[in-house]
Amino acid sequence: MAIIAPSILSADFGYLNQDIDLINNSEAGWFHIDIMDGVFVPNISFGFPILEAVNKKAQKIKDTHLMIVNPDRYIETFHKLGTNYLTVHYEACTHLHRTIQAIKLTGMKAGVALNPHTNIHLLEDVITDLDLVLIMSVNPGFGGQKFIENTYKKIANTKDLILQKESKALIQVDGGINLDNAKKLTEVGADVLVAGSTVFNAKDPMQMIHDLKQKAES
Numbered sequence: 001m002a003i004i005a006p007s008i009l010s011a012d013f014g015y016l017n018q019d020i021d022l023i024n025n026s027e028a029g030w031f032h033i034d035i036m037d038g039v040f041v042p043n044i045s046f047g048f049p050i051l052e053a054v055n056k057k058a059q060k061i062k063d064t065h066l067m068i069v070n071p072d073r074y075i076e077t078f079h080k081l082g083t084n085y086l087t088v089h090y091e092a093c094t095h096l097h098r099t100i101q102a103i104k105l106t107g108m109k110a111g112v113a114l115n116p117h118t119n120i121h122l123l124e125d126v127i128t129d130l131d132l133v134l135i136m137s138v139n140p141g142f143g144g145q146k147f148i149e150n151t152y153k154k155i156a157n158t159k160d161l162i163l164q165k166e167s168k169a170l171i172q173v174d175g176g177i178n179l180d181n182a183k184k185l186t187e188v189g190a191d192v193l194v195a196g197s198t199v200f201n202a203k204d205p206m207q208m209i210h211d212l213k214q215k216a217e218s
């Protein structure tokens with residue numbers, strides 16, 4: 001079973017409630033929520049007031065992808081606002097082990113994201129503590145970018161590490177996912193596919209979520 005996680009970064013923020021309802025009523029499994037601080041990545045998405053509104057209305061797993069420096073400062077706030085999976089970037093954490101434990105102590109699931117240049121072997125010593133590994137298939141910061149082909153190999157390596165260490169972590173892929181690459185991504189080991197522009201730029205986003213899931217599971 002593949003999980004489709006639409007990224008609300010590509011939603012129409014003037015009609016956010018409508019777009020959230022669309023995901024609620026679709027075959028999507030999770031909401032993917034991108035938080036960008038303008039420091040770790042060259043873009044700012046939105047902050048706590050919007051996140052609070054989204055989390056209240058969303059009726060599925062709330063998966064928050066933090067593209068911010070010093071994420072430890074806000075772990076408790078994300079927990080209070082109803083986050084289920086909290087993912088931090090490897091590149092943004094000096095004391096990654098401590099950050100993972102702090103997330104798990106709240107009861108949230110812990111994820112670590114890797115930029116395209118960061119090798120999976122760097123997670124060897126924490127992989128059994130993780131609930132999720134997020135493989136970035138674009139450089140983080142913007143929706144609508146082109147999928148990086150090296151991602152397939154990286155997912156396969158991640159799957160090998162997870163099996164070797166008997167970790168229960170899910171593999172999530174984020175960036176440039178569409179109907180052309182969804183099947184190959186799950187074939188090499190991806191469990192969760194994030195899709196922003198492919199879903200929200202589609203004529204019929206609900207149908208696109210269905211089609212992505214079908215492809216991913218075919």
Ligand SMILES: O=C(CO)[C@H](O)[C@H](O)COP(=O)(O)O
Nearest residue numbers: 140141143144175176196197
């Ligand atoms: O984390 C992200 C960007 O940093 C987004 O989740 C991602 O880009 C989704 O958008 P798209 O599917 O359009 O690539």
Ligand SMILES: [Co+2]
Nearest residue numbers: 007034065174
């Ligand atoms: Co994301």
